[in-house]
Amino acid sequence: MDKLFVIKIGGNIIEDDKKLSSFLRSFAAIDGNKILVHGGGKLATKMAEQLSIPQQMVEGRRVTDTETLKVITMVYAGSVNKNIVASLQQSNCNAIGLTGADGDLIRSHKRQNSVVDFGWVGDVERVNVQSVAALLRANFAPVLAPLTHDGQGQLLNTNADTIAQEVAKSMSELYEVDLIYCFEKSGVLKNVNDEGSLIPVISPGLFNELKNEKIISEGMLPKLENAMKALNAGVHKIVIGKAEELSSLIKGTAGTTINHE
């Protein structure tokens, strides 16, 4: 099976031009099949402010009314996505910037039966494995913005972590997929305030121990639970670590690796 890296970067790095450039050079340097999934973070909030569109966050998620969806589409699929693509092209990476609507790559449905009405937020239904594979075979590196569609003409705001996870799971049908989550810490820490307390490898067994002993922080728990789900769904391994260390994360010499060991 061919190797595929699915790499997710969050909003904090996207807002830092210098860190972003350096990250993108490391991404461009990865050999073989690769997909980048990006968030947009506070850039959409800033644009909404400039346009006087009030924003409402519930449980850390954005309530996406019609005006907010327009802003998200402009910022995530427009400026953030296309600037990443132009920058990767400069580093000789044949990036192609897409949403889940493009090539019908990711179909979702508007979130239902939620206590909170999140508006135009989509839960992923399926990833179009054949279309993604066609792009990879044509030597493109897809760069995915956190938007999907419902097949009925509606774009939907979709969490970038979820997109990365669903793409990694589905693509495991055809590839040996490593899913890399880049964030601001060195990886999973025994003590959130001590970067030296990194746990280098977590197996399902160790995960249960750490969970029972309440060693994993509340912020990290859902990330790790999702990583376990991805592992069970066929993803080869999941690596969590610092964006600045991408090339080491790829090699497995930095960050926390979650695998079946």
Add this chain to the structure above:
Amino acid sequence: MDKLFVIKIGGNIIEDDKKLSSFLRSFAAIDGNKILVHGGGKLATKMAEQLSIPQQMVEGRRVTDTETLKVITMVYAGSVNKNIVASLQQSNCNAIGLTGADGDLIRSHKRQNSVVDFGWVGDVERVNVQSVAALLRANFAPVLAPLTHDGQGQLLNTNADTIAQEVAKSMSELYEVDLIYCFEKSGVLKNVNDEGSLIPVISPGLFNELKNEKIISEGMLPKLENAMKALNAGVHKIVIGKAEELSSLIKGTAGTTINHE
């Protein structure tokens, strides 16, 4: 040689939801290889106004400073492009929305030696025929926003008519290309105020006669001169007509056809 339709729509239809939906249904219904190139018209001007970014137009072209380029990227590559894609997907057309930076499809350079400094405006250098062909072979219908890149990380604002023409010319290497320009009139008219005075077919010979007799209006002359250039560069035929009549333009039963007859 396989057939390829390159179809350009302008800003006026993009601002009219009802006309746009109807046009996109006709586009989706076209069999075989097709590429849509869209402008964005006044939508970028409106967004710039909302964001208090002053706009300057010279000879009908937008002066594109850094802030204006951001607006154009958001509006053209973001909201306009992705809403067109989602709408085409609804009509079972496998649209994929791209700029010239994506897949390195269209390389350009910042306009130079111009009396007016147009800012971040790009003149096309080359179309990546192999990348476009790879997308068509994978059964995607590319939807191109009027942005290109210089390969050095810089996005550039590029006229949609020019993009359509350059794509049509370059793709003629591999396909029999029909280039369709949709606008608000029925085609080339002998009398601009009389829709009944349509000239159905223009050959290079007739073009010279019409030009010498000053029958072609000033607005139409550069369009036709570009059409002649496209014809000489290997494009099979060019059709100019109403967006509402797309299916007839494709069949050659409406609009003005420019060919070697």
